[in-house]
Amino acid sequence: MSKRSNVFASSLGIIFVGGLIGVLASLLQKFGNPGNMGICVACFERDIAGAIGLHRADVVQYLRPEILGFGLGAFISALLFKEFKPRGGSSPFVRFFLGMIAMIGALVFLGCPWRVILRLAGGDGNALFGLAGLVVGVGIGTLFFRAGYTLGRSEKQRIGAGVLIPLLFLGLLALRLIFPQIEGNPKSGILFYSVKGPGSQHAALVISLIIGLGVGILAQRSRFCTMGAIRDLILFKQVHLFSGFVALFIGAFVANLVLSQFHPGFIGQPVANTQSFWNFSGMLVAGLAFALAGGCPGRQIFMSGEGDGDAGTFVLGMIVGAAVSHNFGLASSPAGIGQYGVYAVVIGLMVLLLIGFTHINRIES
Amino acid sequence: MKDLVDARGLSCPQPVLLTISKLKKAGLETVEVLVDNDVSRENVCRAANSQGWTVLEVVEEPGQYRIVINKAK
Numbered sequence: 208m209s210k211r212s213n214v215f216a217s218s219l220g221i222i223f224v225g226g227l228i229g230v231l232a233s234l235l236q237k238f239g240n241p242g243n244m245g246i247c248v249a250c251f252e253r254d255i256a257g258a259i260g261l262h263r264a265d266v267v268q269y270l271r272p273e274i275l276g277f278g279l280g281a282f283i284s285a286l287l288f289k290e291f292k293p294r295g296g297s298s299p300f301v302r303f304f305l306g307m308i309a310m311i312g313a314l315v316f317l318g319c320p321w322r323v324i325l326r327l328a329g330g331d332g333n334a335l336f337g338l339a340g341l342v343v344g345v346g347i348g349t350l351f352f353r354a355g356y357t358l359g360r361s362e363k364q365r366i367g368a369g370v371l372i373p374l375l376f377l378g379l380l381a382l383r384l385i386f387p388q389i390e391g392n393p394k395s396g397i398l399f400y401s402v403k404g405p406g407s408q409h410a411a412l413v414i415s416l417i418i419g420l421g422v423g424i425l426a427q428r429s430r431f432c433t434m435g436a437i438r439d440l441i442l443f444k445q446v447h448l449f450s451g452f453v454a455l456f457i458g459a460f461v462a463n464l465v466l467s468q469f470h471p472g473f474i475g476q477p478v479a480n481t482q483s484f485w486n487f488s489g490m491l492v493a494g495l496a497f498a499l500a501g502g503c504p505g506r507q508i509f510m511s512g513e514g515d516g517d518a519g520t521f522v523l524g525m526i527v528g529a530a531v532s533h534n535f536g537l538a539s540s541p542a543g544i545g546q547y548g549v550y551a552v553v554i555g556l557m558v559l560l561l562i563g564f565t566h567i568n569r570i571e572s
Numbered sequence: 573m574k575d576l577v578d579a580r581g582l583s584c585p586q587p588v589l590l591t592i593s594k595l596k597k598a599g600l601e602t603v604e605v606l607v608d609n610d611v612s613r614e615n616v617c618r619a620a621n622s623q624g625w626t627v628l629e630v631v632e633e634p635g636q637y638r639i640v641i642n643k644a645k
Contacts, residue, residue, distance in 0.1 A: 216614050290610050297583065352585060360581030363608075363635065430611050435584060442585055443592070445622060501583040517583075 213288075215428035218450060224429040225451030229458025231418050232325055235273070237466050238410035242477025243329035245459070246273055246422070248504035249310055249319035249493075250478075252522070253529035253538075254406050255379070258398050261530035264538070265393060266404025270383045272412055274508065275376040276419020278522075281427035281512025282373040283420070288428070293369025295516030298358035301562055302500055302517050306524020307531060308555040309496035309504065314529065314538040315489025315548050316340065317479055319504045320433035320497070323490065324452065326479065328459035330471035336483040340490030345437040347491075348498020351563040352442065356499070358566060361517055369514030372522065383412065405478050427509045434494065434503035478541060485544045485552070492555045499563060575600050579616070580608040580636055587612040588619045595623050595641070602628075605639040613637045 214220050232245025244250055250267075257268030285291040313319050316337045318326060323341055326334035386396030393402050401407040409415065425431070429451065436452035439445040463469040473481055480486070497503050500521050502510060507525075510518035532538040537551035545551075577594050579587035591605050603625075605616050617627045620641045631638040 292609060297581070352589060357582070357586055361583065362581060438585060443588065443619060443622070447618060
């Protein structure tokens with residue numbers, strides 16, 4: 208298993224991985240996950256925040272095994288291929304805030320970049336505004352990078368730091384097994400379970416976990432990143448990651464056609480609303496936050512599985528951001544944006560610009 | 573002329589940005605880039621090739637990779 212022969216990091220490799228994730232996401236919807244939400248990293252981290260009681264929005268509480276599988280799969284893959292390298296110390300405090308703001312923006316749109324593509328592949332026209340927002344947000348991020356933006360260097364850390372996120376995910380998986388869902392009951396032991404709404408829609412534990420582990424392994428090998436796809440295209444005119452992004456769309460689109468899950472339109476799309484400007488703005492904020500942090504939410508989980516404590520800090524920031532979103536009425540719903548969603552977008556953007564402008568290092572660049 | 577880019581500890585896209593910025597500097601024949609992880613190694617090699625440079629060798633050293641890039645003739 209030579210590091211030199213990483214076939215998944217090749218052009219064909221990333222296309223294969225992107226396409227496969229698209230098909231698996233579509234299948235997960237068939238197996239029970241919410242519509243156009245086969246795998247949404249932001250939504251699923253939000254559900255996890257609800258499952259452990261960080262927020263009490265009773266329609267979005269489920270300890271999603273896919274996310275746990277992502278982190279554990281990446282951890283296993285990194286160990287197997289000798290890429291597990293505990294590291295950290297690159298502005299962790301800032302990264303925590305970037306994670307929180309990324310989640311707040313994503314929940315105004317109602318999805319992460321993965322879900323932008325999955326919503327488009329399912330025919331949800333509202334996602335076009337999310338995609339535009341994502342491109343603009345990442346585009347602003349590339350301007351910061353051109354100006355010399357950096358969160359500083361990370362340093363090698365002890366193994367005890369690198370295994371914390373994999374151990375956390377293992378612990379959450381243990382809780383999911385110790386306190387399984389009781390039909391029609393909103394609580395099982397210390398875990399919350401939605402009995403209605405998107406949180407109540409999920410594939411069987413084993414299916415979700417196996418697909419999560421598989422995607423975790425493949426994405427760790429291929430370095431799959433949806434934000435990076437757009438960033439590299441704008442910054443370097445490089446299509447490598449973007450080809451995986453497009454493959455994800457095509458894989459999900461074809462699978463949706465085959466499974467009769469393609470329903471084009473703007474009205475009545477699953478877990479979506481038609482407020483175009485806020486769909487655009489929410490994803491702009493999320494896209495800029497992902498860009499400034501150096502990876503989409505999926506990639507942040509995969510990197511944390513490789514021992515990257517900074518990425519792990521971002522992941523924890525996203526989970527706390529989900530709690531803030533739902534506790535303070537920032538998150539949207541199919542009825543429209545949340546009561547204070549507008550303020551969340553404006554303040555989130557201002558904080559991101561503050562972080563961006565204050566981390567420009569002209570000397571090193 | 574030879575020049576060195578130290579991209580150790582930096583995350584995407586900074587190793588690639590620093591490398592490309594160095595490759596665009598006039599008068600350089602060989603550029604060496606230090607990175608400390610496999611993703612940066614792959615990204616820097618891919619970027620060098622896309623800029624029309626040749627990756628001569630990738631030397632694995634304790635805790636880092638030394639990527640030697642040469643201007644294509």
